[in-house]
Amino acid sequence: MNITILGTGHMARTLGAGLLRSGHSVVFGSRDPGAVTDLPAPVLGHRDAIARGEILLSAVAAAHSLETLTALAGDIGDRVLIDIGNAVDQHLELLYPDGSLGERLQQALPDARVVKTLNTLAGTLAVDPSSLPVPTTVFLSGDDAQAKAIVADILRTLGWADEQQIDLGGIATARAVEHYFMLFAAMMMGLRSERFNVAVIR
Secondary structure (H helix, E strand, O other): OEEEEEOOOHHHHHHHHHHHHOOOEEEEEEOOHHHOOOOOOOEEEHHHHHHHOOEEEEOOOHHHHHHHHHOOHHHHOOOEEEEOOOOEOOOOOEOOOOOOHHHHHHHHOOOOEEEEEOOOOOHHHHOOHHHOOOOOOEEEEOOOHHHHHHHHHHHHHOOOOHHHEEEEEOHHHHHHHHHOHHHHHHHHHHHOOOOOOOOOOO
């Protein structure tokens, strides 16, 4: 698929490289495309990049993504928007403790089809889940069933088998996976590593 990644930071680069390896076409969107020269795919301004993508993936710094993406609402339109962000402040406290970034994005972009996923693990594992010794779990939240099916297909190309994907329901369930960040951060500090993920055993 033609996927536009908004952002050029670590997560954008990691996911972009993984998506390219999986056969997708990728462009990056940046506020200052001329300042970025070391990415594995073309870098365009936000609006030009959005116009090139069937699917949008927001890797904008999560603390600023609501403001950034709301300003691009007319360009985003009714596209599928994959939200991978955990919005926290400099003290790693949740910016939306009574809600979620995913919900706020859906409210601010009512025509877009927001799907929350890949926010519960490191980017390196998101694009290479088989690098862990046992199968682990990835979650999806979103109000549009077709959009979630499209994102599930993209996850499959990255190596996430159907039985590893759990559809939690509507975008309101993004609150649950975003609040998991507090446990993720504590485990990362305790384990001194980000190479871990949860596995739901049934």
